[in-house]
Amino acid sequence: MSSQSQTPPNGLPFAFGAYLIWGMMPLYIKPLAGISAFEVLAHRILWSLPVALGFVWIMKQVGEYRAALTHPRSLLTMLTSSVLISINWSVYMWAIMHNQVLSTSLGYYLNPLVNVLLGRLVLKEQLNRWQAAAVVVAATGVGILLFEEPGAIWISITLALSFGTYGLVRKMTPVSAVSGLAVEVTLLAPIAAVALALGLASGDGFGSSPHISLLLMGSGLMTAIPLLLFATAARRMSYTALGFVQYMAPTIVFFLSVFLWKEPLYPAKLLCFACIWAAIAIFSVDAIRRARQHSA
Helix, strand or coil: CCHHHHCCCCCHHHHHHHHHHHHHHHHHHHHHCCCCHHHHHHHHHHHHHHHHHHHHHHCCCHHHHHHHHHCHHHHHHHHHHHHHHHHHHHHHHHHHHCCCHHHHHHHHHHHHHHHHHHHHHCCCCCCCHHHHHHHHHHHHHHHHHHHHCHHHHHHHHHHHHHHHHHHHHHHCCCCCHHHHHHHHHHHHHHHHHHHHHCCCCCCCCCCCCHHHHHHHHHHHHHHHHHHHHHHHHHHHCCHHHHHHHCCHHHHHHHHHHHHHCCCCCCHHHHHHHHHHHHHHHHHHHHHHHHHHHHHC
8 A cells, every 4th residue: 555545635734724714804805995896806806817827827727728718618607607706706895895794604604505405406416304404494594584684684695696606617617726717817807907997996996005005916816825725625635524624714704703893793693693503513414424424
């Protein structure tokens, strides 16, 4: 038996790094609150382009990148994923800038359960009774919040659905995470550049101060680096283990919103979170059970 088979590569540090950055992202975005979310989105796209292309070149994925841009079917699916991720990014940043951080936490708590539901509806994957129970409990929590505070839930639902559908589209597209990001920002970059040039994204943030300009320029690295860490982790650890780590990011965001920014946790929202946490517990127990059966 080779040493590689005896000691499999450890992906946990890469997963922790990715979700730590994603969890701390509100701290990066909050100082940009005085700028239009659409301008921040445009800069995030434009500054992500050279970073993503640099990683494509370093990882020797130029051929894959070119193929995705020239193959009609891949191009169409990547265009769809580009639209979905731009919606996700813009809603997320708008929510952070408008003191709705708690709603973003709820959205990303919901995301794994949305993935299960989309797998059932689109890919015709079967739900076992544990997964079905988790979806029902989560839907109950969302229903409570929708009834009591309908103005707050749209952010969470939009984030969960846009990112869940984005993941589904990317799952159906044979393009790696790094090349996929490069293709997406390549497709979005002309629109972002035109929006900034015409002032459609307000255009008053970059250059207003060195601090703001550096934050906007650094948004490219903040986009690409956690994605690269995540892609590395996904290759080095089981999907079940990775599924548990993904709750790290919304948990960090939850604590930031409640304890740092003192967002009110109304009873309806707290009850919704309780339902989501219960659904996650059911989902996690089922994942552990199935992992043990598979390894037995």
